[in-house]
Amino acid sequence: MSGTDVNRGTFDEVMVPVFSPAGFVPDRGRGSRVWDTEGRDHVDFAGGIAVKALGHGHPELLKVLHEQGDKLWHIGNGYTNAPVLRLARRLTDLTFADRAFFANSGAEANEAALKLARRYAIDRHGEKKIDILSFTQSFHGRTFFTVSVGGQPKYAEGFGPQPQGIRHLPYNDLPRALEAIGPNTCAVIVEPVQGEGGVIPADPAFLKGLRDACTEHDALLIFDEVQTGVGRTGTFYAYMQYGVTPDILTSAKALGNGFPIGVMLTTNDIAAHFKVGVHGTTHGGNPLGASIADKVVS
Template sequence: MSHSPIRADFDQYMVPNYAPADYIPVRGVGSRVWDQAGKEFVDFAGGIAVNSLGHAHPALVKALTEQAQKVWHVSNSLTNEPALRLAKKLVEATFADRVFFCNSGAEANEAAFKLARRWAIETVGADKHEIIATTNSFHGRTFFTVTVGGQPKYSDGFGPRPQGITHIAYNDIEALKAAISDKTAAVVIEPVQGEGGVLPAQAAYLKAARELCDQHKALLVFDEVQTGVGRSGSLYAYQEYGVTPDILTSAKSLGGGFPIGAMLTTEAIARHFAVGTHGSTYGGNPLACAVAEAVIDTVNTPAVLAGVKAKHDRFASALNALSAETGVFSEVRGMGLLIGAVLSDKYKGRAKDFMTAAAREGVMVLQAGPDVVRFAPSLVIEDTDIDEGMARFARAVRAVAAA
């Protein structure tokens, strides 16, 4: 007799590094999701900024099922058509000349940091290996990326960390000037800090970072795992700022829910990853690349990108009105469809309470630290879904505020 999975199975069979909600989604269409009991949710979470085209988007279903009838996987001693098509489209749409495919944002950042150090050591020498990152940043969960990430709670307790990594305040030009030197291999920045509270970079800060990296012959690395593939209202957020990095990392929205990551860079830098220096067994998987190509084809259009900005305004207007009514939020910030509602002093530390209350009302939201409620919905979410989801979220906010 087959066993129908229930939430308690997680506690019995899974490693306890997550604390999932008490419901299990089983079906999704567009920006609506249903759980095992048939309860409907409006999805403002997007799988943490992953489901760029919502659930079961016809273009992605078609790409996946067609590729599934052809070839699922080949080794890295071969290449494949979907990977080559996707790489070409990414190069043509960005500053990059070369692409490396992997499975996640953490892997993309791992590759970026390794490449930056390899480039620096081979072009200058062993002393040029230092990496500068920012406090409250997040770059993944491998030991290297979690150490570069500026949140010690994620890297503490695992023994000696990789060395040569410095953390400075985000958006602080003077701190960057004081930290950077000719020993710096790379400066790593999220154009919008996601896990750190949905905090956008100031344009002057990114421009100064570019100039300082050029002065010290260091690489500028933009982690666009969360901001990339249309979420900012441009294909990549660096295009919004007009500041071009040397290396860019992408994942999350790139696969629309199918695991894929990518590192983009120039030809001169890419050549330092010679044959055998780095790899990924599943990187460039034909299924993943076929889906990601469909994502790029769908998202990278004037209509969709303009729609992201219009939908941002619709969210922000509703959140600001709710804030004026309840006093729960002190600020609504972000870029495109990566939005953070910052809790006012009275409600500091209670982001999870609002997330839990929202689920009770039938809307899925996120938190970005304890003080920010985060929204990262489908880039093509219907206005009717925004309005219905915000009505549900408003009920949740009022309930928490009245408690």
């Protein structure tokens, strides 16, 4: 390998064993090709799990990486920076949203979305309006809140008491969802196409019905577009082809084409329920990631 000091066996000695990676070690990539440390080439059908929409080593992304890398990588959220403002402007111009909160992953974007929904509901309607409705087989990330909201219990069990007020119902079952959404519903979170759950598209009537019920009960409709976003279903975001607009949308994965970045998008009225200091992140919105995502989206 580039160096003979480490190999696939080293993984089993030094890494926390939550993954079981392939028997070879990828070293270099161009387009859809990857070469391993033994010099063998592979066609990359995995694409970094819905991430490498523009392939490996895209020349324009490399250019931005080098240019911005030479200027400023990170400055912290005590300051803002031009790349993140440009990216926020671009994403809000392209979507229903007025405001963006940047994070480092899909889970972190969803964590922000769920916290914001709870804050919005409690501010407006009091402590009882905390119910979050989610769907079986859904996946929203690996933080404790997002595994609890996700519809795959195996990811949430064995860690002690979970956050409360979360219900899971069958995906695409509108009558069951309509029965469940009521005055104490704070949010409904749904993937327009379930990814991990088996690449299952939502029925248009399902999303439309959720939208109407959320509007009726002042519950927020959150679209998790971490997997479907940034052109992966044919429109910039999948909601655009459903003609159903969420209150909050989360995006990550292909947004950075491999550079870790996530975003929560929402409206002015909803964003106003997060005040200075209520939520945050160290690396979210750093100029290096933002400049790359801005190029991906452009």
